[in-house]
Amino acid sequence: MSRLGLAIAVLVACGPALASTSTRVEAEQLASVSAPFAVTREHVAGDIYHYQFDLRVGSTPNARVRVHRVVRELSPWRPRPTTRAVMLLHGDFANFVTNFVPSLGNPKSPAPGLAPYLVSRGIDAWGVDRRWTLPSEDGDISDMGGMGVDQAMGDTAVALAFARATRTVTDRDPGRIVLGGFSHGAQLTYAYAAADGRHISAIAALDIYYDLAPEDADLRALACANAAAERDALEQGVTDSSNSLFITAGQLARSLPDEPSPLFPSYTNRGVVLTLAGLTWWLAPYTPLYHLSAPSFDADGNVTGLSESSEERVSAWFASAPPHQSMRETAEFDEIWCGTSPRPELAKIRVPLFYLGAAGGFGDHGLYSTTRVSSSDVTTLVVRRFGPERVAEDFGHGDLLFAEDAPALAWRPFAAWLLRH
Secondary structure (H helix, E strand, O other): OOHHHHHHHHHHHOHHHOOOHHHHHHHHHHOOOEEEEEEEEEEEEOOEEEEEEEEEOOOOOOOEEEEEEEEEEEEOOEEOOOOEEEEEEOOOOOOHHHHHOHHHOOOOOOOOOHHHHHHHOOEEEEEEEOHHHOOOOOOOOOOHHHOOHHHHHHHHHHHHHHHHHHHHHHOOOOOOEEEEEEOHHHHHHHHHHHHOOOOEEEEEEEOOOOOOOHHHHHHHHHHHHHHHHHHHHHHOOOOEOOOHHHHHHHHHHHHOOOOEOOOOOOOEHHHHHHHHHHOHHHOOOOOOOOOOOOEEEOOOOOEEEEOOOOHHHHHHHHHOOOOOOEHHHHHHHHHHHHOOOOOOOHHHOOOOEEEEEEOOOOHHHHHHHHOOOOOOOEEEEEEOOOOHHHHHHOOOOOHHHHOOOHHHHHHHHHHHHHHHO
């Protein structure tokens, strides 16, 4: 076992005997972790490395909490100490790597990645994968039905405790860290901060809403309808919300871009990705003109390209999606938006909040949620290129992670905020 892995194993095994009150909290949450656990290390760029820890937390097929750390090293297995840390939660059809370190994805992406960017600015970047990302295409998904929001919050607590315990060993810093998330990972961030809040010093929500404004009644109605359909699917025994559409679309756009698509026969394979990315509201109208990537249009309104994120980056994002996704989690996220079932309330959040939106994504619709927290320290930024009349072609949801200008427009202010919190 590596020097770092050995240190953490000792910490987990001896946790209850730790002296300080702060580390006893981590020990209680790490008590569910079974030894041994797997540790891997791979190179990202320069002196930046990616660690992955698989923590066994139960006996079901996918009862693992997969924790990630991206960090600069002083020498092999010896992270460079930092005083700032963030844990990032991924969005749909993705995991930590494909959202935040896409150069390590399969296929690899030319996008540099938010996590390495933050690390290069002195911020220790962590993440955790939700359990539905773990099984392979033909893997055992018999426990998928239990993968809901409560389980995800519990796994987030374990990952945060693990990160703090590890930083106590490697950085001599047992302090709380920032919890941030992208898309539904940001919705989970809100829910965790409102329901639990242990281990976190602040939260960052990247392009999402949690509470819907009164004027967004139509969006709430859509969420309620979706939640009802998803609950019906669960009652029928459907627990897997497959990501095969994104995977197939991305793969074919990369290998046979100009061939007719078997997914949408009137489109080429390239055209399918352009449509899914640039006209996303056709399938998922989270906002009236919601799109993953800013599109370029011809005179007839057809998408001819992507103006912010390259097609190579977007197709890699799609193609690298995990094959499965939890129907229960999807239903419960929609129920939070619908507001018809018990849910953690934003008024319980008192830690600092940073909201980073994309004008063509959730954008301004996510601002209302920031007014519902009890924190007196709230910062908001919506990245936009144009006025409201051109929302359909403005900075998209996924552009926050994959656009050429994302480092300047989104990541730099995010890093500045993290360094202050």
